[in-house]
Amino acid sequence: MVDPKKPTLSKMKWLLFLLSHFKIPMIGFVRPKLLFIDDDQVKVRIKLRRRTKNHLNSMYFGSLAVGADIAGGIHTFYHAGTIPDKKLSFAFKSMNAEFLKRAETDIIFECKEGGKIKQAIIDSSQSAERKNIQVIVTASDLKGEIVATFDMGVSVKMI
Numbered sequence: 834m835v836d837p838k839k840p841t842l843s844k845m846k847w848l849l850f851l852l853s854h855f856k857i858p859m860i861g862f863v864r865p866k867l868l869f870i871d872d873d874q875v876k877v878r879i880k881l882r883r884r885t886k887n888h889l890n891s892m893y894f895g896s897l898a899v900g901a902d903i904a905g906g907i908h909t910f911y912h913a914g915t916i917p918d919k920k921l922s923f924a925f926k927s928m929n930a931e932f933l934k935r936a937e938t939d940i941i942f943e944c945k946e947g948g949k950i951k952q953a954i955i956d957s958s959q960s961a962e963r964k965n966i967q968v969i970v971t972a973s974d975l976k977g978e979i980v981a982t983f984d985m986g987v988s989v990k991m992i
Contacts, residue, residue, distance in 0.1 A: 838915045845870050848910055849903070863896050865903050870911060873947040877904045880939045892936035901928070901970045901983040904942035909989055912951040916958050919991040926965060927986035938975040944968055950987065958991035 840848070846867050853861035863885050868876040877900055879885055885896035906923065913921040946968040953964040965988045972981040 839872075840911055840914055842867065842870055845907065845911060849907065859895075860899055860903065863899050865900060867903075867907070868941070870907065871947070872912075872951065874943065874945045875904055875907055875911075875947065877907070877942045878939055879942070881937070889935065890937065892940055897930070897932075897936065897940065897972060897981055898928070900940060900942040900972060901930070901981075901985060904944040904970045905946075905968050905983065905985040905987060908944065908947045908950040909954065909987070912947070912954050913989075913991070916954065916991060919958055921954075922963075922990040922992055924988050925985055926988045927984075929984040930981060931983075932981045934978065934980050936972065936974060936980045940980065941973050941975075942970055943973065944970045950989070953987070953989050954991060957989050961991075963988055963990040 849867050863879055866878045868878055879896055879900045881892055885892050887893040902925065909921060909923045949966055949968065953966045957964045965986060968985050968987055970983040970985060971979050973979050
């Protein structure tokens, strides 16, 4: 049975579209595609094209950062909708990136820390305090090889 409070993939794609066109235009510029989302995991793809390339024909650092931003942050919107009558205040506090090889194909960004984000949102809604957590995002090429890892500090507060 489907939980009516839980957003569907199509609803989250629509939310990403609205966010990228009205709130954060840089996201819209690189045109990410939300491939998968559930309680624990999210996958986002950014295609390697003229807008996302650097002078070495690999994915530009800014495009990689946008992909990590989405993969690390979309779970906050996914889980925040399950708490009624509260608004989400969400921001990234830090990011540590390690680039392992050049990203010369489309890149899939994956975050498997949805449970950790959900718990931070629940804790924040109960205590009315800001909660800070670290989430890991991996960026893989089409061969499945990891090209970069991102350790991102996420700060959430339910108000």
